[in-house]
Amino acid sequence: KSLTRCKDIDPVVPTTPLLTFLERVQETALSTFGERHLDPKLYVDLSLKFSLSTTEKAFHGLPRSENGTVSIKDLEGFLAMYFQGAGEDVLYFDPPDFLPEPDGFLDKVKNPEVRAWALEVHSLWKNLSRRVSDEVRKQPELHTLLPLPAPVIVPGSRFREVYYWDSYWVIRGLLASKMYDTAKAIVTNLISLVNVYGYALNGSRAYYTNRSQPPLLSAMVYEIYNRTGEMELVKKALPELLKEHQFWDSEVHKVTIQDAQGRNHTLSRYYAMWNKPRPESSTIDKKSASKFLNVSEKQQFYRELASAAESGWDFSTRWMRNSSEFTTLATTSVLPVDLNVFILKMELDIAFLAKETGEESIAESFLEASQARKRAINSVFWSEKMGQWLDYWLTTGTTCQESQTWNARNQNQNVFASNFFPLWIDLFNSDATLVETIMRSLRSSGLICAAGIATSLTNSGQQWDFPNGWAPLQHIIVEGLAKSGSQEARSLAEDIAVRWIRTNYVGYKKTGAMHEKYNVEKCGEFGGGGEYVPQTGFGWSNGVVLAFLEEFGWPQDQRIDC
Numbered sequence: 001k002s003l004t005r006c007k008d009i010d011p012v013v014p015t016t017p018l019l020t021f022l023e024r025v026q027e028t029a030l031s032t033f034g035e036r037h038l039d040p041k042l043y044v045d046l047s048l049k050f051s052l053s054t055t056e057k058a059f060h061g062l063p064r065s066e067n068g069t070v071s072i073k074d075l076e077g078f079l080a081m082y083f084q085g086a087g088e089d090v091l092y093f094d095p096p097d098f099l100p101e102p103d104g105f106l107d108k109v110k111n112p113e114v115r116a117w118a119l120e121v122h123s124l125w126k127n128l129s130r131r132v133s134d135e136v137r138k139q140p141e142l143h144t145l146l147p148l149p150a151p152v153i154v155p156g157s158r159f160r161e162v163y164y165w166d167s168y169w170v171i172r173g174l175l176a177s178k179m180y181d182t183a184k185a186i187v188t189n190l191i192s193l194v195n196v197y198g199y200a201l202n203g204s205r206a207y208y209t210n211r212s213q214p215p216l217l218s219a220m221v222y223e224i225y226n227r228t229g230e231m232e233l234v235k236k237a238l239p240e241l242l243k244e245h246q247f248w249d250s251e252v253h254k255v256t257i258q259d260a261q262g263r264n265h266t267l268s269r270y271y272a273m274w275n276k277p278r279p280e281s282s283t284i285d286k287k288s289a290s291k292f293l294n295v296s297e298k299q300q301f302y303r304e305l306a307s308a309a310e311s312g313w314d315f316s317t318r319w320m321r322n323s324s325e326f327t328t329l330a331t332t333s334v335l336p337v338d339l340n341v342f343i344l345k346m347e348l349d350i351a352f353l354a355k356e357t358g359e360e361s362i363a364e365s366f367l368e369a370s371q372a373r374k375r376a377i378n379s380v381f382w383s384e385k386m387g388q389w390l391d392y393w394l395t396t397g398t399t400c401q402e403s404q405t406w407n408a409r410n411q412n413q414n415v416f417a418s419n420f421f422p423l424w425i426d427l428f429n430s431d432a433t434l435v436e437t438i439m440r441s442l443r444s445s446g447l448i449c450a451a452g453i454a455t456s457l458t459n460s461g462q463q464w465d466f467p468n469g470w471a472p473l474q475h476i477i478v479e480g481l482a483k484s485g486s487q488e489a490r491s492l493a494e495d496i497a498v499r500w501i502r503t504n505y506v507g508y509k510k511t512g513a514m515h516e517k518y519n520v521e522k523c524g525e526f527g528g529g530g531e532y533v534p535q536t537g538f539g540w541s542n543g544v545v546l547a548f549l550e551e552f553g554w555p556q557d558q559r560i561d562c
């Protein structure tokens with residue numbers, strides 16, 4: 001019973017000669033400068049001043065010691081002579097739709113301290129606004145940065161390029177900031193990536209072409225259309241959304257599960273088209289994979305690493321068969337709740353947007369697809385016992401040839417914030433009894449902490465685990481609760497939002513920056529763990545604070561300190 005045939009179960013997107021070379025420079029930097037303070041991403045973000053062959057020749061001509069090491073002085077000299085600094089090909093761009101205090105900005109924020117801070121967060125859009133330099137378009141072979149047609153908002157710090165799923169929360173913030181043109185520009189860029197590659201890339205770099213990220217393009221289009229009513233963007237987006245849906249609903253991404261009643265359900269998984277170290281973290285990945293001696297085991301591990309990066313949760317015990325052993329990473333063997341929620345949202349959005357543009361048959365078929373995915377989410381992920389939707393472990397390796405028979409034992413019983421994501425979708429949050437059950441389960445889950453919702457309950461040292469809290473996770477759960485129509489759920493949503501706003505505010509006052517992630521155990525402290533030092537800026541954190549303040553406001557007499 002061969003239900004979902006894959007053309008190719010080991011897809012690999014070809015790399016570029018520039019990337020291959022920059023990875024060698026990265027490797028050399030590691031042996032010259034040492035592991036401490038080395039961010040491998042920096043080296044694959046460099047652009048060349050001269051042709052690749054000239055630069056390679058100079059690199060090979062560098063004096064080397066007997067064991068092949070280049071001295072600090074020689075390497076620094078080579079880098080200064082032949083490369084432009086990372087980020088020099090992304091230029092500051094003054095967003096024309098930015099106003100220091102737009103009309104009607106966060107009307108419900110009455111407390112002057114909070115209002116002043118919200119205006120500072122709003123002004124951070126100017127710091128994060130960029131455009132791709134014309135040089136990239138003229139000589140793309142010298143850059144790993146990809147050309148984009150419109151200006152961008154970057155997350156910040158080491159993340160000097162556009163990121164796919166970050167953009168959704170950036171847009172939510174931009175809409176609160178009334179920066180509609182900037183929001184539309186972001187979507188225009190993502191549409192162009194889908195047009196060229198068939199999917200939205202993890203980010204706008206050559207080394208991100210082998211994978212996507214949590215698919216939220218339809219949700220971005222939906223939000224912008226809701227605010228602006230602009231049909232042109234919808235018409236431009238629709239064909240690309242259909243392409244993106246096809247990407248996630250076919251080939252290696254699609255898995256069929258047969259339930260106890262013999263009904264087949266199709267769901268999607270993350271599956272990067274890559275089986276080598278991630279170029280931006282190549283030195284780190286090689287070290288992690290060093291325990292595998294067999295080539296195909298190594299390749300599979302590299303695929304699991306890249307697939308975890310595709311999930312946006314890089315890295316987390318969510319993808320590990322054994323939570324204390326990183327090499328048991330098995331992302332492609334997981335059917336993730338959140339990915340399927342995002343695709344369900346995509347199906348509903350496409351149905352809605354197609355109806356708006358008069359494409360009745362597309363609307364109808366996507367409505368049907370959404371009903372099927374809702375049934376699949378309930379049949380495969382729902383756990384009556386836990387009152388949550390649980391990720392599902394696939395049993396028979398990673399091929400996509402056969403349907404697998406559902407077994408309750410394959411549901412991952414560990415608690416993750418993503419177990420509550422279906423609540424974000426109206427099909428679920430409109431069911432009052434279900435909302436009651438979910439609230440009870442969330443309250444007793446252990447995830448709600450002093451400063452927000454934890455990513456998981458496992459303190460693994462990975463950044464997508466306890467005690468880190470991430471803006472997107474807070475937002476999806478809070479918005480799901482708030483949209484449900486239950487007063488009690490709205491109060492819980494507001495309670496979580498207040499905790500999150502406070503920690504962002506106090507952290508900002510202490511450090512002068514917005515952070516990529518926060519420690520939910522300690523109000524005002526940013527998060528840690530993972531493979532790079534904590535970053536500031538920060539696109540999605542700014543977006544979520546502004547979106548929360550827009551939704552809930554902040555009364556005059558409510559305290560903002562921890």
Ligand SMILES: OC[C@H]1O[C@H](O[C@H]2O[C@H](CO)[C@@H](O)[C@H](O)[C@H]2O)[C@H](O)[C@@H](O)[C@@H]1O
Binds near residue numbers: 155202278309315
């Ligand atoms: O360089 C390591 C990894 O960095 C990115 O992941 C993290 O930052 C992204 C931007 O904010 C965010 O979207 C992601 O959820 C974070 O985990 C990048 O996306 C990875 O592909 C990359 O390997």
